[in-house]
Amino acid sequence: MEVGIVGLPVSGKTTLFATLTGQPADAAFGGGKVEVHRGVVKVPDERLDKLTAIFNPKKKVPATIEYIEVGGMDSDQSKGFDAQFLQVLKNTAALCVVIRAFEDTFHPHPAGKVDPQRDIQTVEAEFLLSDLAIVENRIERLQKQVQKAKDDQKLRELALLKRCQEILEQESPLREHAFTEEEKTMLRGFQFLSAKPVVLVLNINEADIVQAAEIAARHAEKPNVRVIALCGKAEAEIAQLEEEDRAMFLEELGIVEPALNKLIRTSFELLGLISFFTVGEDECRAWTIRQDTAAPGAAGAIHTDMERGFIRAEVVHYEDFMTHQTLAKCRDHGVLRLEGKNYIVKDGDIMNIRFNV
Ligand SMILES: Nc1nc2c(ncn2[C@@H]2O[C@H](COP(=O)(O)OP(=O)(O)OP(=O)(O)O)[C@@H](O)[C@H]2O)c(=O)[nH]1
Ligand SMILES: [Mg+2]
Incomplete structure (x- = not known):
């Protein structure tokens, strides 16, 4: 990324x-x-800096x-x-x-x-033109293909691309328009710049x-x-x-x-990314995951073995941790919890992953 x-x-x-x-x-x-x-x-x-000040680890990552x-x-x-x-x-x-x-x-x-507004438009116009050329090319090919043989998937793609064509012809970038997950998947391969x-x-x-x-x-x-x-x-x-x-x-x-x-x-x-933290005397570290990643996926960001052998995670949010300052106090106050494989990790979670391989 x-x-x-x-x-x-x-x-x-x-x-x-x-x-x-x-x-x-x-x-x-x-x-x-x-x-x-x-x-x-x-x-x-700043959160990682503060955690590092508390744990005083050998390494900060x-x-x-x-x-x-x-x-x-x-x-x-x-x-x-x-x-x-x-x-x-x-x-x-x-x-x-x-x-x-x-x-x-x-x-x-x-x-x-110097004219920022003009330059914004100049750059955007390049993105739009590049995307439009790709869309037109693909539409032409698809039209030939569906004429020969009807294919539901191709018809859906064709309809979607025609919608994109209309948007682009109105000089509107694709990133400003809403698409369903299925549509996004279809569009991803084109790597449109205006998207x-x-x-x-x-x-x-x-x-x-x-x-x-x-x-x-x-x-x-x-x-x-x-x-x-x-x-x-x-x-x-x-x-x-x-x-x-x-x-x-x-x-x-x-x-x-x-x-x-x-x-x-x-x-x-x-980029749709968030961080969770691991803390300890050896290392305080921020790990990068996509938003809406479940706990095993987050474990996989650390090591694939942790994802495969994921059992559960001890989780406390950064804000709660800062209130209590130690993991033991967090446990006493019930803000350090055990979460299972369906838990969606939040930005700022401090995690300790339990796994077994
Ligand atoms: N006054 C001022 N000059 C800047 C600023 N940013 C960059 N410059 C100057 O503008 C000139 C061009 O900056 P670059 O960073 O080389 O710009 P660029 O977009 O990479 O330029 P090209 O690669 O030649 O297209 C340099 O002489 C910079 O010192 C700024 O914020 N203020
Ligand atoms: Mg340059």
């Missing part, structure tokens, strides 16, 4: 990717060729999320996105669309003027950081779209600072935490 960083030229993609992953920014990256940069990023989680940056997008916007470039994006589970909202006379916007959840990153001026929340709020959030306003350049500077200087710098900027943290957490949520 990876998040693809995408955006028009000189919008700040490389700066953002480099800051997120701690990899050096490679200005020469791309340069006409389609190249992919990958980086694993720790998900900031946060959840992670993978970002990719795809270079080599044609800077000539009239040509649209390169097919190979779009293909790489299709394999991602969510998109982080970087939109330029900062002024910089030394690095002018290729279109001459992917999106974090819109408005890359703003440093001077606008104080009003970042207001700027983001101006861009009404739509289904499966989150909006974050941040200054990529300032985030890069923050990331370079030592811990103490960082706190001071953030205070000067009038913000509580780096906006990048929020971006990472938002990406994680958009």
Whole structure:
């Protein structure tokens, strides 16, 4: 499950990717060729920090999320996105669309003027066009096939794709429309770009950081779209600072935490992921699972043996744990419970899995 960083030229993609992953920014990256940069990023989680402070383990292991940056997008916007470039994006589970909202006379916007709304539409139009081409192609093939032999499954797919075609022709992204589970399964294989959840990153001026929340709020959030306003350049500077200087710098900027943290957490949520924790003297760790995963599936995130041999789990929610501070007190107060294989794990559950192989 990876998040693809995408955006028009000189919008700040490389700066953002480099800051997120701690990899050096490679200005020469791309340069006409389609190249992919990958980086694993720790998900900031205050809960894990607090648990670590209590258990004082040898090791702390946060959840992670993978970002990719795809270079080599044609800077000539009239040509649209390169097919190979779009293909790489299709394999991602969510998109982080970087939109330029900062002024910089030394690095002018290729279109001459900074206009976030226009750029949002330009990028979206590329997604819509790419999806529409796939839909039309498939409809044409299906129509030929069902003419030769009636096939219920194919007729259902055809009807669904025609609905998608109508949506796309109205310049509406698929992510804003509701589909049944069966329909989602049918559509999954196409990896439509306009169906992917999106974090819109408005890359703003440093001077606008104080009003970042207001700027983001101006861009009404739509289904499966989150909006974050941040200054990529300032985030890069923050990331370079030592811990103490960082706190001071953030205070000067009038913000509580780096906006990048929020971006990472938002990406994680958009992917439909949650964390549960395991705690102890050896290790405090956040594990990643999909929402609505039952206890054995969560156990499987740790080890397949734990899933196979799952007996039950001892579970206490993070909030309850923080109230009582020790597992023994949680047990005394009845908030540490035994759960069986049908239990749906919640974000923030602290789990101890009992298994037998
Ligand atoms: N003022 C300002 N400049 C920024 C910001 N983010 C990036 N830049 C600058 O804009 C230029 C382009 O940034 P990149 O991160 O290379 O942008 P990109 O989208 O990767 O650009 P291409 O790969 O060339 O398409 C660099 O000179 C950055 O220093 C920002 O938030 N504010
Ligand atoms: Mg770049």
